[in-house]
Amino acid sequence: MKSLKIIGFALAALSCVPYAEAQQAPKLTAIVQTDPGSKPAPIALERSDGEGTFFYMQKGTDQLMQARAASCSMFVIQTPADMAKALRDYYGGDLADARKGFAAVKKKYASFAGLPGSPGTLGALYEMVCAARMLDLAALKTLSASIPGEKALNAVEKGQVAAARILAMVDDTPASFAPIQQAVEALTKTAGVRLDSEAYGWTRYALGRAAAATMSVANDKAKSANAAIDFYCQAAMSMHGAQKQMPADAVKRAMNLLWNMPGVQDYAAKAPKPMDKKSWFAAPADFRDAVAMAHYYKAIYDSGTGAPDPLVNQLDAYHFNHLKGVKKGE
Numbered sequence: 001m002k003s004l005k006i007i008g009f010a011l012a013a014l015s016c017v018p019y020a021e022a023q024q025a026p027k028l029t030a031i032v033q034t035d036p037g038s039k040p041a042p043i044a045l046e047r048s049d050g051e052g053t054f055f056y057m058q059k060g061t062d063q064l065m066q067a068r069a070a071s072c073s074m075f076v077i078q079t080p081a082d083m084a085k086a087l088r089d090y091y092g093g094d095l096a097d098a099r100k101g102f103a104a105v106k107k108k109y110a111s112f113a114g115l116p117g118s119p120g121t122l123g124a125l126y127e128m129v130c131a132a133r134m135l136d137l138a139a140l141k142t143l144s145a146s147i148p149g150e151k152a153l154n155a156v157e158k159g160q161v162a163a164a165r166i167l168a169m170v171d172d173t174p175a176s177f178a179p180i181q182q183a184v185e186a187l188t189k190t191a192g193v194r195l196d197s198e199a200y201g202w203t204r205y206a207l208g209r210a211a212a213a214t215m216s217v218a219n220d221k222a223k224s225a226n227a228a229i230d231f232y233c234q235a236a237m238s239m240h241g242a243q244k245q246m247p248a249d250a251v252k253r254a255m256n257l258l259w260n261m262p263g264v265q266d267y268a269a270k271a272p273k274p275m276d277k278k279s280w281f282a283a284p285a286d287f288r289d290a291v292a293m294a295h296y297y298k299a300i301y302d303s304g305t306g307a308p309d310p311l312v313n314q315l316d317a318y319h320f321n322h323l324k325g326v327k328k329g330e
Contacts, residue, residue, distance in 0.1 A: 114149030
């Protein structure tokens with residue numbers, strides 16, 4: 001620990017805010033163990049330098065102390081009430097309110113960014129995740145561009161930021177495919193970054209949107225469509241259980257691409273409803289896949305993700321379970 005003899009006015013100057021504002025600045029409590037031989041003790045944090053150094057007033061003195069969080073045997077910031085509220089909204093599925101809460105937390109605790117577990121940094125991270133889950137790609141581009149104290153994030157959190165930046169590249173133009181593909185390939189080789197299943201799903205979704213956009217200029221539109229369908233399916237499976245809006249959108253986009261594949265609508269026009277076994281197995285593979293997508297969407301995403309696509313009900317009417325009544329081993 002390093003001591004800085006200082007009075008309140010000088011502390012305000014170091015904080016780059018007027019003295020009156022410094023008196024009202026938010027405080028955070030951290031449980032700190034300076035070395036293995038000492039006892040963990042609570043301290044009131046004053047601010048950080050954004051690079052892992054924290055400042056606090058030594059109890060009972062006017063001395064401003066500073067230390068590196070990385071040099072402490074223990075450094076745990078207690079979660080403030082407003083961050084806890086935003087997290088409850090987030091895990092409860094209320095992304096809109098959670099996003100507002102995280103934005104406020106990010107702003108309020110900005111002076112503590114860069115410390116492990118800083119609500120200023122985590123507020124920015126979770127606000128970005130909310131925008132990604134809500135498919136607000138315009139906001140995501142801004143929110144993912146700069147995370148205060150990003151160096152303090154762990155490998156998975158850094159993976160979320162990297163994947164969000166790729167997702168923010170989506171603009172549904174044919175020219176977007178190559179940059180997105182290159183960014184995904186580069187990410188797989190980036191040290192100190194790890195993708196969890198949801199972040200991986202974001203990259204697959206971005207590739208799906210980019211591949212679908214190339215159909216407008218592709219000589220082989222079916223090839224581009226199949227590539228996009230594969231990416232969308234990978235995205236949906238990767239994010240299954242983590243959230244609903246993006247995987248639901250991926251399933252519907254894949255379903256619509258399948259519906260527009262050659263021969264699918266022609267077969268639908270003459271296919272019986274309900275389907276029988278003979279008609280089902282006589283159907284084009286793309287038709288059966290489109291129906292399967294619709295049935296999956298209806299079973300998993302039809303509630304809580306907005307108004308259903310009319311095509312979902314239209315295709316689900318053709319669903320045929322060819323395994324119904326088949327005994328195990330047959």
